[in-house]
Amino acid sequence: MSVEKTYAEINTKIKAGKAIVVTAEELITLVEEKGLTKAAQEVDVVTTGTFAPMCSSGAFLSFGHTKPRMKMQKVWLNGVAAYTGIAAVDAYIGATEMHEDDPLNSNYPGEFRYGGGHVIADLVARKPVKLKALAYGTDCYPRRNLETTITLDDINEAILFNPRNAYQNYNCAVNLTDCTIYTYMGMIKPHMGNANYSTAGQLSPLLKDPHFKTIGVGTKIFLGGGIGYVAWNGTQHFPSMIDVEGKELGSAGGTLAVTGDLKQMNPRWLVGTSYLGYGATLSVGIGIPIPILNEEIARYAAKKDEELFAPVVDYGEAYPSFTPGNLGYVSYADLKSGKITVNGKEISTAPLSSMPRAREIAATLKGWIQKGEFQLTEPVKTLPSPADGFTAHSIKED
C-alpha cells in the first residue's frame, strides 16, 4: 500500500517525540533490509549532511552607530575589505575576499592564509576582530575615521547569507597537462596523477531530493551548527538529471541560498579555508531534513553511492578554457574507494568534503528532531527543478 504523509502529521509526531528519524545512510540500509515500501511507511524524516568549502558565502554585519555618526564608505575587518555600499553602518563580508596585504599569487603558488572566510570564522569563535572604517563625512554623518575592536556579541546583527551553497553534485577534477596545477579543487598533478572530488555522495542534501519536492524557500535547516533557512535557490541553480544513454546517473546543478543568525552558530561548522595557489573561502556545515511524504521521495532519498555519479573534468585545459564536455562519469562508490579508472588509467582519489563531519551533521540534526526541538517547515515556494530546464549562459562580450 502506498504511503502519503503531510508535514502537519509528521510535525505532530515530532512534537510527541514519536517521529521515526534516520540519516540518509541509515535509510539506505533500511531499504536494503525491508524494501522501499516498508521503509517509506516507517520513516518520517531523513537527515542529510555536508561539510565542505562553499564559495559564495558571506555575512551581513550591522555594527551599530558611532558617536558622532558615521556613514562608512570603506570598511576592513582584520584587514579584509567588506562591502559597505549598503547603508551607513552595514557591511557584507565575503568569504573569498583576501587580506589587503596578501601577496596573492605573486609568489606562485600563493598561500592565501587569511580572507573573509577566516574573518567569519574568527567572529563566530568570539575572537576580537579589528574594525577599520573610512568615510567622506556628511552633515548628518560627520565622522570620517574609525578604528576599534569588535566581537560578534558587540555588534547589533550578524546574518550569515550564503548566495550559493550545498552544490548538488560536483566535478571530479583531474589534470591532463604536463604541469601541476593549483585549483579550487586542490593540487592536481600532471598526467592524471590524482583526482579530487568534493561531495558527500549518499549523504549530500540535494542529491537526495533531485526534483526539489521538499527542499524549497523557507525550509528550516542545520546551518553552521545552528538553525538556518533556505532563502532562495542558489546562484547558478541549473538542476538537471544526469542521463547517459538512457540511464539515470543521479542529478547535478542544483544549489541553495541559505541564511541564518551567525550569533547562534558554532566555529566547528564554519571554518576559514585556504587553497594553495587559488584563494581563501569558508567551509560550511549544512544539514537538511527530508520529510518522507511518499514513496517517491523515499526512493530518491535512498539513492546510494553506487547510483550517484560525478563527471570527470580536466582542470588543466578544458575547465579554464570553458570547453564543454567531460572525460566520463564515475560513481561515488568508486570515488570513495580511493581509485577510479579514467581513459584506461587507474587514478587515486581524494575528497575535499569531509565524510566524518557530514555524518556528524546528519546525526546531530536527527537528534534535534528526535528530541522534538526541531520541526519541519513546508516550503512557501518551490525551487526550479530539472523539469523547468533552466540552463546557464556565459557572459556576452562586446
Next chain:
Amino acid sequence: MSPKRIVLRFGTDISVKPIVYRLVKDYDLVVNIVKADVNPQKEGTMILEVTGDQSEDGLNYLRNLGVLVQNLTQEIVRNDEKCVMCGACTGVCPTGALYMERPSMEVRFDGDQCVFCQLCVKVCPMWAMEVRL
C-alpha cells in the same frame, strides 16, 4: 659521538648509485638507514643516522653528486583541533603516511611513514599540518 640525522632527496639518476656503500667505504661512517624510498622510476628519499669523524666530508660527497641533504631536526604533526578530516592531504602525500580509513573515511596520519616533504603543510586547506622543531 651522537649520530647525525639527515634527510636525503635525489633524482632518478642517483637511485642507481651505491651512495650508502661509498659513505661506509670511503668515509668510514657508521650508517643506519631509518627510512628509505628508493625507486629507479621516481624521486628518492632516505633518512639516515650517520656517525663518524668524516661525516661532513661524506655529506659533501653526496651534495656534489646532486643529492639534497637536510638536517632532520623537525617533524610533521597534525593539529587535531584544526583538522576537519576532509582528506585533501591524502591525494598529495607521496608515502601514504596520510591516508583514508575506509569505510569511515577518517583521515589517519602514520608519522613513521612520513618523509618530511611538507606537501601536506602546503595543501591542507585548514593549516592543520604543522612543522614542529
